Amino acid sequence: MIAASNLVAILGMALATLACRAGGYFLFRALRPSPFLRAMLGYVPGALFVGYVAPALAAGGAKEWVGAAATLITVRLSGNIAIGIAAGTVSAWLVWLAR
Amino acid sequence: MNAPTFTAAGLARGARRSLAVAAGLAPFGLVVGVLAAGKGLSLTETGLMSGLVFAGASQILALDLWTHPAPVLAVSFAAFAVNLRMALMGPALAPWLERLSGWRLWGNLFLLVDHGFALAIAEGRKGERDGGFLFGAGFALWCAWLACSLAGHLLGTTLHPPRGHPLFFAALAAFVSLLVPLWRGRQDALPWLAAAAVALPVAHFAPHGAWHVVAAALAGGLVGAFGERRRGAP
Structure with missing residues (x-):
């Protein structure tokens, strides 16, 4: 079942999101970026994920800090992201249970 | 290539x-x-x-x-x-x-x-x-x-x-x-620090949307690019 207003809202969200996904790339291609802008884009991926993580950790408590540390260490040692996510989540869960 | x-x-x-x-x-x-x-x-x-x-x-x-x-x-x-x-x-x-x-x-x-x-x-x-x-x-x-x-x-x-x-x-x-x-190594340290330093206040003052992620990406990118220019990297 699909309500008309829900459908329009979902399509609006989809269009806005596609505009972000495709718009940046086509704008970049049309503008022929300078070497400085190209250098900048090399640093964007890491900084973007730091931007996700830093406020979440700052707002979090022991659960988040222990979980994040366990994730980092496990991924670093195993080279496996799935194991890191699992280890981090289990550690966070243990801290949560212990409190 | x-x-x-x-x-x-x-x-x-x-x-x-x-x-x-x-x-x-x-x-x-x-x-x-x-x-x-x-x-x-x-x-x-x-x-x-x-x-x-x-x-x-x-x-x-x-x-x-x-x-x-x-x-x-x-x-x-x-x-x-x-x-x-x-x-x-x-x-x-x-x-x-x-x-x-x-x-x-x-x-x-x-x-x-x-x-x-x-x-x-x-x-x-x-x-x-x-x-x-x-x-x-x-x-x-x-x-x-x-x-x-x-x-x-x-x-x-x-x-x-x-x-x-x-x-x-x-x-x-x-x-x-x-x-x-x-993480690529030492050259990422300063851009990542800048990203965190910018993300924290932006997330605090604009908690809705994901402006802190955009701001962090731009800040880290700028610091990284300026660093490369200063080092004279290509």
């Missing part, structure tokens, strides 16, 4: 690599499904939203705002604000996308998502340039996303993990784990 542009082998490689990250996406997808059920969206509508929008944080924010009839402008703007960061990902993937056209290009743009993006950047630094890798990673994540949000909707009435439940930590753990392959 004459690397293949888009192969089935690359597609399979990308799908396999991204399934590891899908674990971090699962709780997020479940939350979207549970929220959608709570707001009275049908299973079809939930699947339609996850399939067409395919961007978790923006879906959660929009569902938070959802009323009946749906506030079309508000949720569309929420999607735009939260997903503006993707406008920075496309250009960063230009070395991959420039060699594609038609459905291969548009498919990759449509499937562009944080986790697949991070994997592609990390693998790209090791020489991977197969557009199929990007597509396979995005498509596997899209399938996982759809499955999890539908499962969340089905569980919506029975499953009620409280807001601070450690299960939700998996979403943050996914982003933390993606930092490891993105």
Whole structure:
């Protein structure tokens, strides 16, 4: 079942999101970026994920800090992201249970 | 360099690599499904939203705002604000996308998502340039996303993990784990510090949307580029 207003809202969200996904790339291609802008884009991926993580950790408590540390260490040692996510989540869960 | 542009082998490689990250996406997808059920969206509508929008944080924010009839402008703007960061990902993937056209290009743009993006950047630094890798990673994540949000909707009435439940930590753990392959060495230290320093106040003063992510990406990029210019790197 699909309500008309829900459908329009979902399509609006989809269009806005596609505009972000495709718009940046086509704008970049049309503008022929300078070497400085190209250098900048090399640093964007890491900084973007730091931007996700830093406020979440700052707002979090022991659960988040222990979980994040366990994730980092496990991924670093195993080279496996799935194991890191699992280890981090289990550690966070243990801290949560212990409190 | 004459690397293949888009192969089935690359597609399979990308799908396999991204399934590891899908674990971090699962709780997020479940939350979207549970929220959608709570707001009275049908299973079809939930699947339609996850399939067409395919961007978790923006879906959660929009569902938070959802009323009946749906506030079309508000949720569309929420999607735009939260997903503006993707406008920075496309250009960063230009070395991959420039060699594609038609459905291969548009498919990759449509499937562009944080986790697949991070994997592609990390693998790209090791020489991977197969557009199929990007597509396979995005498509596997899209399938996982759809499955999890539908499962969340089905569980919506029975499953009620409280807001601070450690299960939700998996979403943050996914982003933390993606930092490891993105770290290139000492040259990243200052840009990452700048990104954190900018993200904290922005997140504090503009908690809605994902302006702190956009601000952090720009700050880190600027500090990195200025650093390269000062060092006289090419």
